[in-house]
Amino acid sequence: MQLLATSSILLAFAHLCKAHGNHHSDESSFNPVDFADEEASLEDIWGGFWPYQGVETFAHLPHTECLIDDQETFDIGIIGVPFDTATSYRPGARFGPSGIRKASQRQDMWRGFNFRAGLNPFDDWAKIIDCGDIPVTPMDNALALKQMSAAYDELVLKRNSTFDYSQSGSQKTSPTRVPPRFVSLGGDHSILLPILRTLKKAYGEVYVVHFDSHLDTWAPDKYPSYWKSEASDFTHGSMLWLAQQEGLIAKNGNLHVGLRTRISGDSWDDFDEDDEVGFKRIFADEIIDLQATGMARKILDYLPHDKPIYVSVDIDVIDPSAAPGTGTMEVGGFMTRELIYMLRQMETLNIVGADIVEVAPAYDPLDITQLAGSQVAYELITSMVKKGPLDTSLLADPATVATDEVDIIDKLINDESRIANMRMPFL
Ligand SMILES: *[C@@H]1O[C@H](CO)[C@@H](O)[C@H](O)[C@H]1NC(C)=O
Numbered sequence: 190m191q192l193l194a195t196s197s198i199l200l201a202f203a204h205l206c207k208a209h210g211n212h213h214s215d216e217s218s219f220n221p222v223d224f225a226d227e228e229a230s231l232e233d234i235w236g237g238f239w240p241y242q243g244v245e246t247f248a249h250l251p252h253t254e255c256l257i258d259d260q261e262t263f264d265i266g267i268i269g270v271p272f273d274t275a276t277s278y279r280p281g282a283r284f285g286p287s288g289i290r291k292a293s294q295r296q297d298m299w300r301g302f303n304f305r306a307g308l309n310p311f312d313d314w315a316k317i318i319d320c321g322d323i324p325v326t327p328m329d330n331a332l333a334l335k336q337m338s339a340a341y342d343e344l345v346l347k348r349n350s351t352f353d354y355s356q357s358g359s360q361k362t363s364p365t366r367v368p369p370r371f372v373s374l375g376g377d378h379s380i381l382l383p384i385l386r387t388l389k390k391a392y393g394e395v396y397v398v399h400f401d402s403h404l405d406t407w408a409p410d411k412y413p414s415y416w417k418s419e420a421s422d423f424t425h426g427s428m429l430w431l432a433q434q435e436g437l438i439a440k441n442g443n444l445h446v447g448l449r450t451r452i453s454g455d456s457w458d459d460f461d462e463d464d465e466v467g468f469k470r471i472f473a474d475e476i477i478d479l480q481a482t483g484m485a486r487k488i489l490d491y492l493p494h495d496k497p498i499y500v501s502v503d504i505d506v507i508d509p510s511a512a513p514g515t516g517t518m519e520v521g522g523f524m525t526r527e528l529i530y531m532l533r534q535m536e537t538l539n540i541v542g543a544d545i546v547e548v549a550p551a552y553d554p555l556d557i558t559q560l561a562g563s564q565v566a567y568e569l570i571t572s573m574v575k576k577g578p579l580d581t582s583l584l585a586d587p588a589t590v591a592t593d594e595v596d597i598i599d600k601l602i603n604d605e606s607r608i609a610n611m612r613m614p615f616l
């Protein structure tokens with residue numbers, strides 16, 4: 190808005206000159222702000238601001254409570270998910286959305302041109318808004334999962350995008366309603382399960398690209414405890430396993446990027462199980478030989494270009510030296526520059542949704558992590574805008590999407606053989 194402020198002043202100048210019919214008045218006495226200018230709107234006069242001013246929406250985007258306002262149409266929504274009680278180590282990602290929004294304040298429409306992509310995502314074809322937060326409970330994870338699942342159903346399945354498909358010859362079909370896309374601000378990584386539940390209904394099975402230092406495909410029993418409940422299976426390390434059990438993601442062809450955590454026990458068992466969940470693994474160390482360019486090529490070679498892709502970015506994929514504000518740090522990760530480069534190369538994919546999760550601002554009073562998180566969101570938004578309006582051929586035919594939802598957590602908790610089969614604690 191700085192530019193707007195400047196242009197308002199120029200406009201005021203122009204009006205002033207017009208009124209007095211004199212383009213060469215004494216400049217030393219010229220006051221460029223004419224408060225008596227009747228043609229200046231209040232928006233002209235008061236609409237400008239500096240980055241640190243105003244209420245902190247993501248990138249100063251307009252704010253709508255999208256869960257409540259069912260008439261709002263938009264193409265990309267930013268949605269905060271302040272939930273962190275499925276965390277296995279340090280909590281704090283419930284403050285991720287507010288931390289990322291705060292760190293995003295130097296992004297705005299007027300200084301938003303992404304030169305790496307050659308466009309300004311905030312000033313292009315897409316209407317982008319900040320949808321606020323999902324009001325998720327910190328007191329009961331089973332209830333929280335229900336809330337988040339219902340919220341994404343509301344946001345994705347019951348809102349409409351603004352792009353007029355009937356005017357677009359390039360689109361194969363012209364459905365009556367095209368879901369907006371979302372960039373979610375976590376929250377711990379468990380929020381991916383409710384997101385994928387909803388996306389299955391909109392697109393069928395999606396292909397997940399998972400930037401993370403951890404697998405997050407662990408079966409709930411890999412967190413050994415005699416004590417189990419419906420809610421305790423739902424964690425930020427088991428959500429991808431649960432998603433595959435529920436049939437939400439591609440059977441094969443999903444991808445991890447940036448892995449480097451230790452794995453369980455004294456064998457490759459976790460990787461074998463990861464194979465079964467349908468993931469290929471690209472390790473953090475591979476960047477030493479491949480460079481970021483080779484990493485990006487490997488990612489693009491592996492993923493289908495004609496299928497719906499979901500991009501999930503755990504901030505812990507970045508090295509802790511550059512992103513300490515997270516729950517489960519692992520040394521030896523990417524530089525922020527390398528991650529940005531890889532994300533930029535993915536703009537050719539059909540990204541139907543994305544998130545940046547596990548930002549826990551309390552561990553990073555310098556806001557470096559939150560800043561990285563806000564840049565990740567900006568790059569993901571840029572990629573969605575650059576690819577263009579959603580390709581409607583990606584949408585699932587509602588007739589082919591199973592309506593009987595499988596709630597794997599309900600099933601698991603009723604499986605009495607589990608405790609007998611459970612591994613001994615290795616911690
Ligand atoms: C969604 O938006 C499109 C384009 O503006 C419009 O043609 C269509 O009627 C809308 N659908 C619904 C269900 O509101």
Ligand SMILES: [Mn+2]
Nearest residue numbers: 378401405503
């Ligand atoms: Mn994770």
